[in-house]
Amino acid sequence: QVQLQESGPGRVKPSETLSLTCAVSGYSVRSGYYWGWIRQPPGKGLEWFGTIHHSGRTYYNPSLKSRVTISVDTSKNQFYLKLTSVTAADTAVYYCARTDGVTGTTAFDMWGQGTMVTVPS
Amino acid sequence: SYELTQAPSVSVSPGQTASITCSGDKLGDKYACWYQQKPGQSPVLVIYQDDKRPSGIPERFSGSNSRNIATLTISGTQAMDEADYYCQAWDSNTVVFGGGTKLTVL
Numbered sequence: 001q002v003q004l005q006e007s008g009p010g011r012v013k014p015s016e017t018l019s020l021t022c023a024v025s026g027y028s029v030r031s032g033y034y035w036g037w038i039r040q041p042p043g044k045g046l047e048w049f050g051t052i053h054h055s056g057r058t059y060y061n062p063s064l065k066s067r068v069t070i071s072v073d074t075s076k077n078q079f080y081l082k083l084t085s086v087t088a089a090d091t092a093v094y095y096c097a098r099t100d101g102v103t104g105t106t107a108f109d110m111w112g113q114g115t116m117v118t119v120p121s
Numbered sequence: 122s123y124e125l126t127q128a129p130s131v132s133v134s135p136g137q138t139a140s141i142t143c144s145g146d147k148l149g150d151k152y153a154c155w156y157q158q159k160p161g162q163s164p165v166l167v168i169y170q171d172d173k174r175p176s177g178i179p180e181r182f183s184g185s186n187s188r189n190i191a192t193l194t195i196s197g198t199q200a201m202d203e204a205d206y207y208c209q210a211w212d213s214n215t216v217v218f219g220g221g222t223k224l225t226v227l
Contacts, residue, residue, distance in 0.1 A: 036216070038218075045207065046221070104211045105169070106211045106216065108156075111163040113163055
């Protein structure tokens with residue numbers, strides 16, 4: 001059974017860098033799927049950060065691209081999110097998810113439980 | 122940048138049909154998918170590629186997409202269907218989500 005589990009600090013100071021890990025179990029990140037990060041501020045909708053393939057190829061949300069780095073470690077079966085220069089506006093639940101690709105048919109069919117990250121104002 | 126627009130809320134009586142729409146420029150030329158999110162839970166994919174249901178999703182969930190509007194239809198709505206619903210599409214190498222619709226089953 002495929003499972004995704006996010007981990008990281010629950011609290012990050014303003015101007016610092018947020019680093020999150022998504023551990024994948026029951027499926028190899030090297031297999032034919034892509035892996036993405038999505039966040040949801042409290043009481044608000046979903047926002048896509050980006051998607052990565054095990055080869056390292058990445059696709060980023062243009063509005064966040066200057067602050068975001070997504071990477072993958074196939075030996076650990078994990079992928080990562082780094083968000084620089086955080087502010088209170090980055091307070092959100094952060095999800096990692098699996099997607100079937102980066103084409104018009106793309107959809108996220110498996111999601112982690114999410115991890116709450118707070119940036120104090 | 123591409124935008125998807127959803128009504129903030131929709132209400133339906135139990136047993137009736139709920140229709141949740143998502144509008145975007147020439148959305149019918151793209152594929153739309155839909156997620157259900159209940160309070161405190163992660164989103165769940167309920168429709169992909171406009172009208173396909175993942176394994177385990179009840180048949181009462183269906184989807185369509187034409188011209189500028191994608192529609193999620195829930196037939197015989199049940200109390201357990203009360204949730205937020207988000208549409209999503211892909212445009213110019215970017216994933217785009219709609220703002221979400223809160224479905225209330227009265």
